[in-house]
Amino acid sequence: MLKGAVLDRAGHACATLDRETGAEHGPQAAVETVLAAVAELCRHPAAADAVACGLAVPGIVDPAAGRAVWSENLRWRDVPLRKLAEERTGLPVALGHDVRATGLAESRLGAARGHDQAMVVPIGTGIAAAIVVDGHVLDGAGMAGELGHIDVGHQDRCACGGSGCLEAIASAAAIARRYGARTGAPPAGAADVVQRMRSGDVAAREIWDEAVDALAHGLATACSLLAPAIIVLGGGLARAGADLTDPLAARLEQRLTFQRRPRVVLAELGDRAGCLGAGLLAWSRYDSGAASG
């Protein structure tokens, strides 16, 4: 799902837009969906004074070159998205990465507001992290924050080709898949596993505990390396609420010795965080243009 918004200077969404990406019709259709959505938002009365446009897309992104390098879901490859959007809108355009844009939004407008160092961790099909330092998100040539692919010591293979990867045991997709494999009763999704656990299903409890243990391992590692003041959990799995945060915070606490102890909280901005972050990138693009021009 593509999500868009008209964002004012204070970070308030004055108008919003939701669209299916149309990626099932091929990468060109997905690109056209993005460009059409941007054009439609530009025509909204709330966007009459729009000064810049921001886009946040999944996969591998080259922000400096303005290119969407690769996305498995959208099946596009090396799309000059910034240039295309600038041609369509006549506005300066900033291009960013969806997870990092989400992290930017949660750090400026959401749950990590006011903290110098934060990690924002969306958990859904995969697990990623936006590492926020002094209000900026680490880029690492577009490759930083791959929390889902650190080895937490189990033996399962991961789709990336490695083994022991955190997301092979603790992503929403992995939780659903592992429950199905263990019980022979494939659930509708991770939310279904959570529901069964709440109803006393022993296998659901086991799968959940294994996921939470692995997450505690992964987050403890991140705490040693990065010393975040706060960890913000988002994505589909965060809908489990306290069933996720309470045991995870407790097990993280057990694993830490002298390290800085972060708060573990739920994301505040929901599934529009990425598009709010794209709007913040647009404002940064405008400010840097105003400064240099």
Place this chain on the structure above:
Amino acid sequence: MLKGAVLDRAGHACATLDRETGAEHGPQAAVETVLAAVAELCRHPAAADAVACGLAVPGIVDPAAGRAVWSENLRWRDVPLRKLAEERTGLPVALGHDVRATGLAESRLGAARGHDQAMVVPIGTGIAAAIVVDGHVLDGAGMAGELGHIDVGHQDRCACGGSGCLEAIASAAAIARRYGARTGAPPAGAADVVQRMRSGDVAAREIWDEAVDALAHGLATACSLLAPAIIVLGGGLARAGADLTDPLAARLEQRLTFQRRPRVVLAELGDRAGCLGAGLLAWSRYDSGAASG
């Protein structure tokens, strides 16, 4: 050992000084050694035009407050070192952390020169990392970079109170200790274990391989999270040279799938890197003062 230097604008050490810390006579003696060394360097002819002073110390440091909060080795606690050094020298003083100062020096003057993202990893009694992003070293409230305390999946206890810590199996101290425990023949140090390995000692080879495997695990984790372009190995263990870098780079390569692949190299600045980094902090302190004043 305390190391000092007079550093010119280009990062060249015009004069140097080495002193025993005197920490065995208590924390006050260590503080006095630092202050006397700074005063002596200031009297050196090469320092006639000195404009600022930088100090890099181990343990926990609060750079903003200018306080050396705690050091196990020097046994000091909450020393207002910046203020004391300013009183002694009459110069503006910058206070930093030894590992992070080492990272700063290697990134500006040494092996990581020219790379946007780097990790500088001294391996000695412990294992730490300076995480360099765009020429700055992550601080994390003084707690970032604790690479030695990430869980790499062994069962040994660590002095920190945790288990599975990288430095409990792969620090120079751990390598010597584990060789002694396995063979009943305590070595003089990790260099001795390396020498025995080169002479065909099977136990030494095993201990070394276990350490390198654990280091590859830890560095692969850091690559997933931080995507450094280069990893610089320093400290006593780096004296093993290609016996360290070659197998480590190969095993790291095996562990990485899609992640950014860093070069793995030896540090260039040797055991004076920390004091060169302190000098760079001094220049930054001078520049920020000149800018604001």
